[in-house]
Amino acid sequence: MPRKKKSSEEQKETKKKKAQKKEKFVDAEALLDEYLDEVVLGLGISFLKLKPEEYKEILKEPFVAAVGQVKTKPKSRTIINRLTANKDAMMEYIAMGLVRITDIEKTTCDQFEFIVYNTKKAIVDLAPKLYREAVKRNRKDLIDVLRYNWNLYGIVSPIRCPKCGFNSIMPDLSCKVCEYVMSMKELKAQINVVQALQDYYSVDPEGFKEILTLGYFYYTAEGPISPSKFKPSPQVLAFEVILNKDEKKTLSSIYNNLHSQ
Numbered sequence: 001m002p003r004k005k006k007s008s009e010e011q012k013e014t015k016k017k018k019a020q021k022k023e024k025f026v027d028a029e030a031l032l033d034e035y036l037d038e039v040v041l042g043l044g045i046s047f048l049k050l051k052p053e054e055y056k057e058i059l060k061e062p063f064v065a066a067v068g069q070v071k072t073k074p075k076s077r078t079i080i081n082r083l084t085a086n087k088d089a090m091m092e093y094i095a096m097g098l099v100r101i102t103d104i105e106k107t108t109c110d111q112f113e114f115i116v117y118n119t120k121k122a123i124v125d126l127a128p129k130l131y132r133e134a135v136k137r138n139r140k141d142l143i144d145v146l147r148y149n150w151n152l153y154g155i156v157s158p159i160r161c162p163k164c165g166f167n168s169i170m171p172d173l174s175c176k177v178c179e180y181v182m183s184m185k186e187l188k189a190q191i192n193v194v195q196a197l198q199d200y201y202s203v204d205p206e207g208f209k210e211i212l213t214l215g216y217f218y219y220t221a222e223g224p225i226s227p228s229k230f231k232p233s234p235q236v237l238a239f240e241v242i243l244n245k246d247e248k249k250t251l252s253s254i255y256n257n258l259h260s261q
Contacts, residue, residue, distance in 0.1 A: 024071065025069050025070060025071055026067060026070050026071065026072070026073050026074070028063065028064040028067035028068075029060065029064065031063075031067060031073065032056060032059065032060060032063045032064075033056070035076045035079065036052060036055060036056060036059075038076040038080070039059060039063065039076065039079065039080060039083070040055055040059075042076070042077070042080035042083075042084070043080065043083060043084065043090070043094070045094060045114075047110050047114075048098070048110065048111055048114060049108065049110070049111075050098075054101055057097070057101060058094055058097030058098065058100075058101065059094075059097075062083055062090065062093060063079065063083070066079045066082040066083050067079060088118075088120075091114075091118045092118050092119070092120050092121070092122075094114075094118070095114060095115045095117075095118035095119060096119075096122060098111060098114065098115055099115060099119075099122075099126065104129055104130065104133050105133060109137075112133065112137070112139075112142075113142065115130065116130055116134065116142045116145050116146060117145055119146075119149060120149060120152070120153045121153055123146070123149050123150055123153045123154045124153075124154050124155055124176070127146060127150060127154060127166075127168075127176070127177045128176070128177055128178070128179065130142075130146055131143065131146055131164060131166075131177050131178060132178075134146065143164075143165075146166075146177075147165060147166055150166050150167070150168065150177070151167065154166075154168065154176075155168065155170075155176060155237070156168075157169045157170065157176075157237050158219070158220060158221040158237065158239075159182070159187060159190060159191070159219075159237075159239065160190065161175040161177065161178060161180055161182070162180070162182065162186055162190075163175065163178050163180040164177050164178040164180065166178070169182055169187075170237065171237055171238060171239050171240070173187065173239075184241070184242070187219075187239065187241065188241065188247075191219055191241075193241065193243075193247060194247060194250055194251060194254075196219075196223060196224055197211065197217070197224055197251055197254075198251075198254055199223075200223065200224045201254070201255070201258055204226065204229075205258075206226075207224075207225070207226030207228075207229060208226070208251075208255065209255065210226045210227065210228060211224070211226050211227070211243075211251075212248065212251055212252060212255055214227055215242065215243050215248060216240060216241060216242045216243060217240075217241055217243075218230040218238045218239065218240055218241070219238070219239040219241050220236055220237065220238050220239075221236075221237070224241075225238075
């Protein structure tokens with residue numbers, strides 16, 4: 001039985017597919033080898049003094065994305081402009097790449113500074129290690145940078161750590177940055193517990209009475225909250241504060257004076 005001839009549409013489709021198969025796109029990884037020195041200079045990261053293979057490992061993914069799927073070889077300046085379109089994000093990416101391929105303890109001064117200045121979203125995970133290393137190197141200036149970045153990108157607590165100075169004390173009273181464990185006495189001194197509750201009375205007298213009766217309250221960035229009005233939330237750091245006998249006595253006296261007025 002004779003084979004059926006392909007229709008003109010089928011023939012066109014076949015030719016199109018063959019043409020597509022013959023299309024050659026620029027090899028972005030090979031282009032990185034060619035442009036590496038220019039890209040490193042263009043990004044301003046030559047001071048990191050990494051080996052060529054280290055630069056390539058860090059830059060490969062964003063470089064390939066910047067080149068895209070093209071048939072014509074783009075100029076190095078075009079690629080660099082794309083990489084630096086959001087320079088902060090690019091520097092953060094490079095810093096995290098540096099953390100991935102090196103030991104922080106073995107980084108040079110320039111490399112360590114670069115990591116500290118550009119650690120943003122990863123500050124929660126990296127702050128403890130970066131803080132320890134900054135202390136070891138006696139770099140108080142970099143500790144200040146870490147503290148600033150923590151306040152922007154970290155888990156910001158209403159309670160400041162008395163050891164490292166970061167707002168990083170968690171509800172279990174441990175510091176997320178330096179691992180210091182705070183005492184309840186230190187916490188009460190920092191929030192000025194009696195004054196805080198006296199101020200709370202003017203906002204919520206009934207809540208104050210409840211706190212006095214139950215002997216404890218919750219403390220958040222908004223201030224004291226009575227137990228019945230506290231609603232737990234993963235987004236809110238809340239500290240349970242238990243009053244001692246002397247505090248109860250003082251607060252009871254304050255309540256009686258204010259209540260009688």
